[in-house]
Amino acid sequence: MQRKSFGNQQCPVGRSLERVGEWWSIEILREAYYGATRFDEFQKALGIAPNMLTRRLNSRVEAGLLRRRRYSEKPPRDEYVLTGIGRDFRSVVWSLIAWGNRHFAPEGASVQLVDRETGAVADPVLFDRNSGRIMTPREFRPGPGPAADERTRHRLARAAFMPQEAMP
Amino acid sequence: MQRKSFGNQQCPVGRSLERVGEWWSIEILREAYYGATRFDEFQKALGIAPNMLTRRLNSRVEAGLLRRRRYSEKPPRDEYVLTGIGRDFRSVVWSLIAWGNRHFAPEGASVQLVDRETGAVADPVLFDRNSGRIMTPREFRPGPGPAADERTRHRLARAAFMPQEAMP
Secondary structure (H helix, E strand, C coil): HHHHHHCCCCCCHHHHHHHHCCCCHHHHHHHHHCCCCHHHHHHHHHHHHHHHHHHHHHHHCCCEEEEEEEECCCCCCCCEECCCCHHHHHHHHHHHHHHHHHHHHCCCCCCCEEEECCCCCEEEEEEECCEEEEEECCCCCEEEEECCHHHHHHHHHHHHHCCCCCHH | CCCCCCCCCCCCHHHHHHHHHCCHHHHHHHHHHHCCCHHHHHHHCCCHHHHHHHHHHHHHHHHEEEEEEEEECCCCCEEEHHHHHHHHHHHHHHHHHCCCCCCCCCCCCCCEEECCEEEEEEEEEEECCCCCCCCCCCCCEEEEEECCCCCHHHHHHHHHCHHHHHHC
């Protein structure tokens, strides 16, 4: 169903969303970032039915964002730990937090990103590590990569000169 | 349904996802970033049924990510343009592109973020504009904001010392 909704297999957004799965998936990852590893920890935090939680944890394992780790032999028990791919998804979650706080927190932020040492509040923006510049739509745009097919190249070429794409 | 899946109303991720809506919403925004403003442009790009496209465009207007702009009086015709909130969501989409390219493009990237002038490929990371540092989970974490309630403060305090949260 995710796959169907992103016709262009070359679209990296589509590919990413296929792996992320449904929105609830981000809740599972959020609890993992908060330190949950065991089934009962996820269940206590999310308050969903065991069979549903099992399905959701399994789907995150299949997507490669969590992996099982045996923590008890008898009885056999697995916990769920973040993979590198799952940990790296934090950058997307943090972008969502920043966007939400910028626009949907009229009463002030309830959760914000802070420096672990000083507690200083961060102002997260996308930054290009190659050129050392903050990435504004005025200066950056999506472009074809080495693996781009004709359709992708055509779409991106058209898009490059679109007014909205150029808006700040 | 989005609302139900994010119990804690204080969670900015939940709030953001409520506004983003379903995954298909990101496809609509992607086409808007690519310059689509008129109904037939969205339809040509997405190839979905008119009644479904109408519902989806309307839901993006209600969520505040697109707004209607009258471009013809007779016959009356509106186009859909990005709002500031909608344009700003690009930071989340670009984070998804970067994450997807890092992990799910074994044959190389098909779409990548490039410098508009030079075409140089960007390496997007989250950056704290306040401290001028790249935001790693080792140095940054989610913390309570001014509007945090007791439950949120408790969860974040517990999370602060969790091993997974501290992983690089």
